[in-house]
Amino acid sequence: MAASKATGPDADPGDAELSVSAQKRSAAGVPALIASMRQVHGQLGAKKAVRTLLHLNQPDGFDCPGCAWPDPHHTSPFEFCENGVKAIAEEATDRRIDVSFFARHSIGELVTMSDYWLGQQGRLTEPMIRRAGDDHYRPISWDDAFTAIGTELRSLSSPNRAVFYTSGRTSNEAAFVYQLLARALGTNNLPDCSNMCHESSGIALGNAIGIGKGTVSLDDVHAAELILVIGQNPGTNHPRMLTALEEAKRRGASIVSINPLHEAGLIGFRNPQRPRGVVGRGTPLADLHLPIRVGADLALFQIINRRLVDDPSGAIDDAFVAASCDGVDELTEHLCSLDVDDLLAATGLDAAVVDELYARIRRADRIVACWAMGLTQHKQAVATIQELANTLLLRGAIGKPGAGLCPVRGHSNVQGDRTMGIYEKPTEEFLDALDREFALVSPRAHGFDTVDAIAAMATGDVDVFVGMGGNFVAAAPDTDVTAAAMERCRLTVQVSTKLNRSHARCGETAIILPCLGRTEIDAGRGIAAGTERRVTVEDSMSAVHATRGRNQPASPMLRSEVDIVCGIAAHAAPDAGIDWAGFADYRTIRAHIASVVPGFEDFERRIDVPGGFVLPNPPRDSRTFVTTTGTARLTVNRFEAIEVPAGRLLLQTIRSHDQYNTTIYGLDDRYRGIHQGRRVLLIAQADLDDHGLRDGDVVDLVGEWHDDVERRAPRFRLVTYDVPRGTCAAYFPETNVLVPLDSVADGSATPTSKSIVIRLERSRG
Ligand SMILES: Nc1nc2c(c(=O)[nH]1)N[C@H]1C(S)=C(S)[C@@H](COP(=O)(O)OP(=O)(O)OC[C@H]3O[C@@H](n4cnc5c(=O)[nH]c(N)nc54)[C@H](O)[C@@H]3O)O[C@H]1N2
Numbered sequence: 001m002a003a004s005k006a007t008g009p010d011a012d013p014g015d016a017e018l019s020v021s022a023q024k025r026s027a028a029g030v031p032a033l034i035a036s037m038r039q040v041h042g043q044l045g046a047k048k049a050v051r052t053l054l055h056l057n058q059p060d061g062f063d064c065p066g067c068a069w070p071d072p073h074h075t076s077p078f079e080f081c082e083n084g085v086k087a088i089a090e091e092a093t094d095r096r097i098d099v100s101f102f103a104r105h106s107i108g109e110l111v112t113m114s115d116y117w118l119g120q121q122g123r124l125t126e127p128m129i130r131r132a133g134d135d136h137y138r139p140i141s142w143d144d145a146f147t148a149i150g151t152e153l154r155s156l157s158s159p160n161r162a163v164f165y166t167s168g169r170t171s172n173e174a175a176f177v178y179q180l181l182a183r184a185l186g187t188n189n190l191p192d193c194s195n196m197c198h199e200s201s202g203i204a205l206g207n208a209i210g211i212g213k214g215t216v217s218l219d220d221v222h223a224a225e226l227i228l229v230i231g232q233n234p235g236t237n238h239p240r241m242l243t244a245l246e247e248a249k250r251r252g253a254s255i256v257s258i259n260p261l262h263e264a265g266l267i268g269f270r271n272p273q274r275p276r277g278v279v280g281r282g283t284p285l286a287d288l289h290l291p292i293r294v295g296a297d298l299a300l301f302q303i304i305n306r307r308l309v310d311d312p313s314g315a316i317d318d319a320f321v322a323a324s325c326d327g328v329d330e331l332t333e334h335l336c337s338l339d340v341d342d343l344l345a346a347t348g349l350d351a352a353v354v355d356e357l358y359a360r361i362r363r364a365d366r367i368v369a370c371w372a373m374g375l376t377q378h379k380q381a382v383a384t385i386q387e388l389a390n391t392l393l394l395r396g397a398i399g400k401p402g403a404g405l406c407p408v409r410g411h412s413n414v415q416g417d418r419t420m421g422i423y424e425k426p427t428e429e430f431l432d433a434l435d436r437e438f439a440l441v442s443p444r445a446h447g448f449d450t451v452d453a454i455a456a457m458a459t460g461d462v463d464v465f466v467g468m469g470g471n472f473v474a475a476a477p478d479t480d481v482t483a484a485a486m487e488r489c490r491l492t493v494q495v496s497t498k499l500n501r502s503h504a505r506c507g508e509t510a511i512i513l514p515c516l517g518r519t520e521i522d523a524g525r526g527i528a529a530g531t532e533r534r535v536t537v538e539d540s541m542s543a544v545h546a547t548r549g550r551n552q553p554a555s556p557m558l559r560s561e562v563d564i565v566c567g568i569a570a571h572a573a574p575d576a577g578i579d580w581a582g583f584a585d586y587r588t589i590r591a592h593i594a595s596v597v598p599g600f601e602d603f604e605r606r607i608d609v610p611g612g613f614v615l616p617n618p619p620r621d622s623r624t625f626v627t628t629t630g631t632a633r634l635t636v637n638r639f640e641a642i643e644v645p646a647g648r649l650l651l652q653t654i655r656s657h658d659q660y661n662t663t664i665y666g667l668d669d670r671y672r673g674i675h676q677g678r679r680v681l682l683i684a685q686a687d688l689d690d691h692g693l694r695d696g697d698v699v700d701l702v703g704e705w706h707d708d709v710e711r712r713a714p715r716f717r718l719v720t721y722d723v724p725r726g727t728c729a730a731y732f733p734e735t736n737v738l739v740p741l742d743s744v745a746d747g748s749a750t751p752t753s754k755s756i757v758i759r760l761e762r763s764r765g
């Protein structure tokens with residue numbers, strides 16, 4: 001097996017047995033139950049499994065660390081889905097990595113292992129350090145680790161030579177103290193996974209409606225007449241959303257899926273929590289499917305909006321537009337200047353399905369538009385989401401029951417982390433409030449986002465990288481560049497639950513700080529024995545609620561994320577005038593949050609209520625738009641088709657059913673019919689024919705970008721699949737070697753991981 005230094009081996013243990021079966025026509029049902037139980041069985045004992053699952057998403061239990069889809073008001077005792085169970089099993093596993101593991105495996109050896117293998121080794125149990133020049137991690141005490149990190153941070157020639165990354169599982173409390181530490185040190189270098197995820201949504205919605213969040217509640221989804229599911233695969237990534245779609249459907253909603261792939265969860269759903277879902281054929285979900293070309297959604301919504309403005313029967317909500325929007329004349333003029341035939345050709349869609357979509361949008365008053373990475377990870381992502389916002393604004397489908405914009409977030413607290421100030425471009429208001437609360441002078445200059453951070457690390461402008469969760473090396477684009485950038489740092493620190501590539505491709509000195517997961521009891525140290533601490537999270541629909549772990553910690557040495565941040569802070573910023581030790585009582589942190597962050601007044605009391613509370617959202621609450629003009633803004637966006645030279649393909653990188661971002665649960669992608677392997681390229685038969693290739697052939701994927709750097713992902717097996725001609729799909733993180741660091745979305749700098757121009761070369765050997 002040829003091992004690539006940056007990405008691990010070019011094959012997973014199972015790739016030799018890779019097999020392909022028919023694509024599934026529906027999601028969940030009995031196979032999902034069996035799959036989740038199998039996963040639990042392989043990782044933890046039966047008693048613990050039952051106890052763990054009974055606390056999942058219950059008012060007094062813990063929030064699912066899977067996705068950010070909200071909990072329904074009336075929870076059933078089994079409020080979970082197959083992939084939530086996998087996320088739990090991954091964290092509650094009985095497997096452990098101890099000191100002897102690191103004695104047996106050198107870092108040089110870990111580098112050659114696959115992401116799957118690394119994750120399967122179990123939970124990290126004690127702090128470890130790799131000292132400069134050593135090829136092994138060795139144990140270190142917590143105090144020595146904090147001292148080493150504090151010393152390094154205090155000796156920086158500028159605080160901007162440190163980067164503080166956050167993944168989206170971190171609780172509100174930990175996120176708040178983490179950003180406070182960065183700002184007390186004097187930097188806004190707070191990149192996060194959002195930069196690679198929904199940043200485009202935040203920017204587009206901020207421009208259009210004055211708030212970078214969605215405007216719907218779960219009730220709105222249930223009450224909608226029309227639900228658009230765009231660039232999203234809920235059957236795999238937000239399975240509990242299928243229950244909401246089923247409910248909407250039961251009440252008469254129609255559902256339209258806009259996606260280059262026919263994802264199983266949208267074709268049909270067999271709700272495993274209802275008898276007919278288990279035994280019957282389930283509910284067909286999508287009434288209409290538009291197999292759009294990758295990267296062409298802007299063109300599609302421009303066609304729709306053009307038809308809205310042209311419609312002689314008055315398709316626009318004139319009263320709403322006149323009262324609450326600006327820019328209607330400029331938008332109308334721009335839309336009327338467009339060549340609709342060109343736009344249609346770019347989408348690759350039949351005119352008839354576009355007519356049908358238009359008819360549904362024209363008929364429905366209550367429209368909800370949901371989307372995820374299929375819209376956000378393109379060069380024109382911001383413009384595309386703004387154009388979608390135009391559609392809903394023109395129809396007046398916002399700020400009323402059953403209607404609105406619904407970016408479906410990924411990580412379970414990614415939205416909350418932003419609310420807490422994890423942002424490299426904080427607002428003045430936020431910093432002013434922080435400064436008042438803590439008598440600080442926060443830095444005003446914007447910091448690095450993810451891509452800027454990598455570029456700065458690569459040129460030697462960063463000495464210290466701290467990762468609050470996540471797997472920066474594997475999740476970020478251009479893996480070879482990112483890994484080398486990481487290795488240029490003097491010190492890298494990873495606060496983690498599980499081993500991953502970022503521990504193997506690390507700085508000169510590297511420290512692993514193992515933390516409690518959300519399922520675990522957080523008893524704290526130095527606080528009254530038996531006082532279990534709770535933390536809070538915010539879901540995709542702005543509801544904030546408490547979560548409390550119930551399992552025994554994976555090791556007695558683990559510390560909570562809050563305690564770890566405060567341990568570092570006590571050594572890095574002892575003179576900031578902040579009582580870091582006092583934060584061991586999380587109520588103190590919440591009291592500060594209540595004074596700094598709008599909407600958190602009376603925080604402590606409001607999380608005693610099961611289900612918590614919902615943050616203010618002006619468009620949803622009162623059709624108010626807090627933009628510079630005080631109105632919602634209809635924006636003019638210009639579509640540029642992605643140029644794909646002859647003989648090349650447009651690659652999008654997606655998740656399989658058996659992974660959570662860079663965490664690989666298993667080697668199957670059941671709904672798409674892929675078994676025991678991940679290095680596959682889904683490609684249209686017509687493209688295979690054009691290339692003189694056949695299903696089953698093994699090829700290298702070679703990136704084509706203007707910088708002439710060779711980016712190659714070797715040994716992918718071709719699988720004939722129903723994808724639009726000229727486009728193809730493969731899983732990440734294996735394909736992140738192909739995403740150029742400087743190929744980013746206009747306006748949000750999100751890596752364009754859903755549109756990469758590649759060519760295929762037959763693999764040698
Ligand atoms: N089990 C599980 N759950 C997860 C995750 C996980 O990895 N595993 N990840 C979490 C995270 S962080 C996130 S952000 C979400 C991600 O949730 P998704 O966005 O659903 O994840 P992807 O697999 O990236 O799927 C993108 C979808 O967009 C489609 N698509 C690609 N390009 C285009 C396009 O140009 N136009 C349109 N209309 N569609 C397009 C793809 O075919 C695919 O169906 O899920 C979260 N939940």
Ligand SMILES: Nc1nc2c(c(=O)[nH]1)N[C@H]1C(S)=C(S)[C@@H](COP(=O)(O)OP(=O)(O)OC[C@H]3O[C@@H](n4cnc5c(=O)[nH]c(N)nc54)[C@H](O)[C@@H]3O)O[C@H]1N2
Nearest residue numbers: 167197469470471475495496497498500653661662732753
């Ligand atoms: N090509 C391509 N690249 C992508 C994407 C894509 O669609 N295509 N999607 C992007 C998206 S949407 C996202 S959000 C990013 C994800 O980027 P990240 O959030 O950085 O990556 P994850 O794989 O979710 O991180 C997994 C690691 O988090 C740690 N972890 C798990 N739970 C906890 C916890 O409770 N606390 C702490 N401290 N650590 C924990 C574990 O050690 C685990 O190994 O990837 C992005 N990268």
Ligand SMILES: [Mo]
Nearest residue numbers: 197198410411
């Ligand atoms: Mo994400």
